[in-house]
Amino acid sequence: MPEQTTSAAAVLDTEDLRSTIAEILDVDPSEVTDTADFKEDLDVDSLLALEILVTLERKYQVKMEESNLQLMRSFKVVHDLLAEKLAA
Amino acid sequence: MSPTAAVTGIALASPLGGSLDATWEALLAGRTGFTPCTATDGLYPGDAKATAGALADDLPDVPAFGRKRLRALSRESLLVSRVGMLAWQDAGFGPGKAPDPEETAVVLGTAAGGLTGYLQVMRDGLTLGPELVSPYAGPQGSLNAAASDLSIAAGAQGSIVTVTAGRCSGAHALTVAADYVRTGQAQAVLVAAVDVLDPLRLAAGERAGTPRPFGADRAGAPPGEAAVVLVVEDAARARARGARVHAEIxxxxxxxxxxxxxxxxxxxxxxxxxxxxxxxxxxxxxxxxxxxxxxxxxxxxxxxxxxxxxxxxxxxxxxxxxxxxxxxxxxxxxxxxxxxxxxxxxxxxxxxxxxxxxxxxxxxxxxxxxxxxxxxxxxxxxxxxxxxxxxxxx
Amino acid sequence: MAAMAAQTGPARVVVTGLGVLTPIGTTVAGFWDAAVRGVVGTGPLTRPDAADFPAALAGEVAGFDAPRAGGERSLALARAAAAAAAADAGIHRWTGDPYRAGVCLGTLLGSRAGLEPAVTGFHRAADAHGAPYPGPRAAPDLTDAVARELGFLGPGLAVATACASGNSALAHAADTIRAGRADVMIAGGVDELSSGIMMMFSSLRSLAPDFLRPFDRDRAGLIVSEGAAALVLESYEHARRRGAHVHAELAGWASASDAHHMTAPHPQGSGARRSMLRALKSAGISPDRVDHVSAHGTGTPSNDRVEAQALREVFGPRTPAVTSLKGALGHTQGAASAIEAVACVLALRDGVVPPTANLVELDPECDVDVVRGRAREMPVRVAVNNAFGFGGNTACTVFTRPSTAGSAR
Incomplete structure (x- = not known):
């Protein structure tokens, strides 16, 4: 079965999230700073943004609204959105 | 006289090695490339395992023409992009020394390219829901993915096609490439062929023994996998640029x-x-x-x-x-x-x-x-x- | 063989037979009548195994109940289209040299859908020891079935350029004839409905909620359909010798790669533009002589915008009459451009361009002459057929009336 499910879904480890996103973007985690702009600085197109969303939904077992895609412009925004979902 | 198509670059990965040289030396020495293999990732009911000709080396250190985000590529796509890079170099091409990208074609032959990716999409879609299928995964499950990824990696903007005809797929690909060169539809063609061990082939090969070509007791072959890329050009043009011609078609x-x-x-x-x-x-x-x-x-x-x-x-x-x-x-x-x-x-x-x-x-x-x-x-x-x-x- | 071709120049390639199975008709006459009337063939999926599909909407070939398992449905669609085209060409079973007659079919997934009943059963039942899947029946079987039935035992293969596969098959078959490796080829495309393709388009958020609306301001994606089309192609000399009726000439063909992205078109439509220009160049026809373009027109926001831009770059602000049959058909995948090639041949024959179904308000970003509302009667002497697949695979074909065949180059 796919590997992404985790029973500790409610725990959000910031650095783990950072490396997850860095792996999707194929960059070093240090490049995924809190404020680096996904589109301008990290070359994230709409498909890659969708890939981030789907990967996070699978890993953390949450439903992230696709209307949020436009908002997901930086690591900090993604982190806060996810933290909010997990707290809900 | 119509132009002659020539092979100016060769690279491959086979069960006997990650290069033509390694494969050739192993063949001369009479070695074989069979190992026990098992399908993983819950793609197939029960165990699909066979003694099979698995690749000796997936070439992880070979750059795929400098393409990034390789994580999203199928194994077939990765292999042909990496082997393609080696064939391109073997033809003497590289930065500043390459044919016009718009005149560089990609032709790929495969019997079942993308099948593993397809089974992964089905697994994820059925177990997690269609909305949770990775948007990168779907296209990797189609027959044309590896050729497309090779063209993207190599920046080849000319004609492109994937051909499939069982074991003869590579010969059809070579025919297309020769047509392109002879009719001026391309200056250079990356001609690729790939098939990897997928769960269906492993399951089908479960009972296969050692292959006995032409032998009295022959009873089928275990499945094997390989990726091959050739560079095909017009022979006269190749000579004019001082390229070594491996063989003429x-x-x-x-x-x-x-x-x-x-x-x-x-x-x-x-x-x-x-x-x-x-x-x-x-x-x-x-x-x-x-x-x-x-x-x-x-x-x-x-x-x-x-x-x-x-x-x-x-x-x-x-x-x-x-x-x-x-x-x-x-x-x-x-x-x-x-x-x-x-x-x-x-x-x-x-x-x-x-x-x-x-x-x-x-x-x-x-x-x-x-x-x-x-x-x-x-x-x-x-x-x-x-x-x-x-x-x-x- | 090669020497003969050299004496007479490259062989001209003509169309002598047509066969289609589509969501709006399963005969050439029925399909064309519905296309010209703007009949829409997509809607709720009604087949008995509809629950196994992850989309509620589709374009089904009605009255065609071949099952999926083992790839039977794709095989049956391919055989039926090929048999119809061969009969139209006056060929019931090939009696000439079997190795001079071949088959080339375009497909996106081949008969991979034939695995789905077993794969679905395995994952749905969460049974780790389900039945083994049927053997690895892959795309070549599609060709094999057609070749055996008709006795076309020469060059035989399937080609794949995703949604451009039909045109790629026509192009390769034409190259095969032009190179003198065959006298006659059955070329076309086939794909059936599959869970896999629906999951793929769903993962890309490309499925429309109600209708496929090419070039419309409110277009919101595509609807997956099934279908098959076959064309009998032969060298002009061969058709003349056997006294075959020539429907049209396949005057030019070309393909090009965006080399840009696996799913997004090149933002400036680089491959699309070069495919059209190269196909026209190979036909020896300048863009201003083109009367009609059968657009790829998938109804996805990015495809239609980029295609319209490429059309304007090739043809200038006054484009030929553009139509997309996908509003009516849905997206018949690897069969799409083969079906649309049949429509081009019929547009040449009848002097009529079908309307783009479901197009209500043209997107200002798609500022080309799209035929909408009702069919347009007009002289059609040259028709261009566009097909663009994911992976940046593009392919175009150019058809001309048989009467202009002699002066085409």
């Missing part, structure tokens, strides 16, 4: 066959010779795709015997590699170009006692010196399909 024929189970081996053999303007007696080598299948080996033996009798050396690499599916024909072309260059035929691994029901052919049983002269690559499959490619040294 003198004639090709790829036929469906299959009437009443009859193989097209003999007509394909004859048609390729006719296109090349080569007499059968002038051939210095026949590279056969015999892998121990009862019917195809028989068809090939009769076709070879009918054309060249028992004088011309015949060699099959598949006793050492297994049935490499859609990569078969192009693998033969690469190895035969090497055999012509070195004037040497490797031994045919796995051949046991000769089958008394087959006509006598001169199966190579040790490294064997070749007379000069063109060679013919003969490929067949169990549906009756057959292809023949005549290669000659420049």
């Amino acid at each position: 003198a004639g090709v024929s790829a036929l469906r066959g299959g009437a009443d189970g009859a193989s097209a081996a003999a007509p394909a053999f004859a048609a390729a010779l006719a296109e090349a303007g080569v007499a059968a007696g002038d051939l210095s080598l026949v590279c056969s795709s015999a892998a121990g299948d009862p019917l195809t080996d028989r068809a090939e033996a009769f076709a070879v015997h009918g054309a060249v009798g028992s004088g011309t050396p015949v060699h099959s690499p598949f006793g050492a590699l297994g049935d490499c599916a859609g990569a078969t024909a192009l693998l033969q072309v690469a190895l035969t170009a090497r055999a012509l260059a070195d004037r040497c035929a490797p031994p045919t691994a796995g051949r046991g006692a000769a089958d008394p029901d087959l006509p006598a052919v001169a199966i190579s049983d040790g490294p064997r010196d070749l007379a000069g002269g063109p060679a013919l690559v003969l490929t067949t499959d169990t549906y009756g399909q057959a292809s023949a490619v005549v290669l000659r040294t420049p």
Whole structure:
């Protein structure tokens, strides 16, 4: 079965999230700073943004609204959105 | 005279090694490439495992023309992008020294490219829901993914097509490439062939034993995997830029066959010779795709015997590699170009006692010196399909 | 063979037979009548195994109940289209040299859908020891079935350029004839409905909620359909010798790669533009002589915008009459451009361009002459057929009337 499910879904480890996103973007985690702009600085197109969303939904077992895609412009925004979902 | 298509770059990964050199040396030494393999990732009911010709090296350190985000690529796409990079370099191309990207074509042959990706999409869609299928995964499950990824990696903006015809897929790809070069549809063509071990092939190969090409006790071949990329150009243009020509493609024929189970081996053999303007007696080598299948080996033996009798050396690499599916024909072309260059035929691994029901052919049983002269690559499959490619040294 | 071709120049390639099975008709006459009337063939999926599909909407070939398992449905669609085309060409079973007649079919997934009943059963039942899947029946079987039935035992293969596969098959078959490796080829495309393709388009958020609306301001994606089309192609000399009726000439063809992205088109439509220009160049026809373009027009926001831009770059602001049959058909995948090629041939024959179904308000960003509302009667002498697949694979074909065949180059 796919590997992404985790029973500790409610725990959000910031650095783990950072490396997850860095792996999707194929960059070093240090490049995924809190404020680096996904589109301008990290070359994230709409498909890659969708890939981030789907990967996070699978890993953390949450439903992230696709209307949020436009908002997901930086690591900090993604982190806060996810933290909010997990707290809900 | 119409232009001649020439092979100027060769690279491959096979069960015997991550390069043409490594594969060639292993064949000369009589080694085989079989290991126990099991399908993973919950893609198939129960265990799908077989002794199979798994790749010796997936070339993880070879850059795919500098392309990033390789994580999202299927294994087929990664392999042809990496092997393609090596073939491109072998042709003497690189930054600042390459044909016009708009005149660089990609043609790929495969029997089942993308099947593993397709099964992954089905698994994820059915177990997690369609909305949770990775948007990168879907396209990797289609037949044209590996060619597309190669064109993206190489920046090749010319003609593009994926062809599929079982074990003869690579011969069809080479035919398309030769057409492109001869008709001016491309200056250079990356011609690729790939098939990897997927759960279906492993399950089907569960009971396969050691392959016995042309042998009396032959009973099928274990599955094998390989990725091959050639660079094909117009021979005159290649010479003008000072490129080394590995071999010229003198004639090709790829036929469906299959009437009443009859193989097209003999007509394909004859048609390729006719296109090349080569007499059968002038051939210095026949590279056969015999892998121990009862019917195809028989068809090939009769076709070879009918054309060249028992004088011309015949060699099959598949006793050492297994049935490499859609990569078969192009693998033969690469190895035969090497055999012509070195004037040497490797031994045919796995051949046991000769089958008394087959006509006598001169199966190579040790490294064997070749007379000069063109060679013919003969490929067949169990549906009756057959292809023949005549290669000659420049 | 090669020597003969050299004496007479490259062979001209003509169309002598047509066959289609589509969501709006399963005969050439029925399909064309519905296309010209703007009949829409997509809607709720009604087949008995509809629950196994992850989309509620589709375009089904009605009255065609071949099952999926083992790839039977794709095989049956391919055989039926090929048999119809061969009969139209006056060929019931090939009696000439079997190795001079071949088959080339375009497909996106081949008969991979034939695995789905077993794969679905395995994952749905969460049974780790389900039945083994059927053997690895892959795309070549599609060709094999057609070749055996008709006795076309020469060059035989399937080609794949995703949604451009039909045109790629026509192009390769034409190259095969032009190179003198065959006298006659059956070329076309086939794909059936599959869960896999629906999951793929769903993962890309490309499925429309109700209708496929090409070039519309409110277009929101595509609807997956099934279908098959076959064309009998032969050298002009061969058709003339056997006295065959020539429907049209396949005057030019070309393909090009965006080399840009696996799913997004090149932002400036680089491959699309070069495919069209190269196909026209190979036909020896200048863009200003083109009367009609059968657009790829998938109804996805990015495809239609980029295609319209490429059309304006090739043809200038006054484009030929553009139509997309996908509003009516849905997206028939690898069969799409083969079906649309049949429509081009019929547009040449009848002097009529079908409307783009479901197009209500043209997107200002797609500022080309799209035929909408009702069919347009007009002289059609040259028709261009566009097909663009993911992976940046593009392919175009150019058809001309048989009467202009002699002066085409």
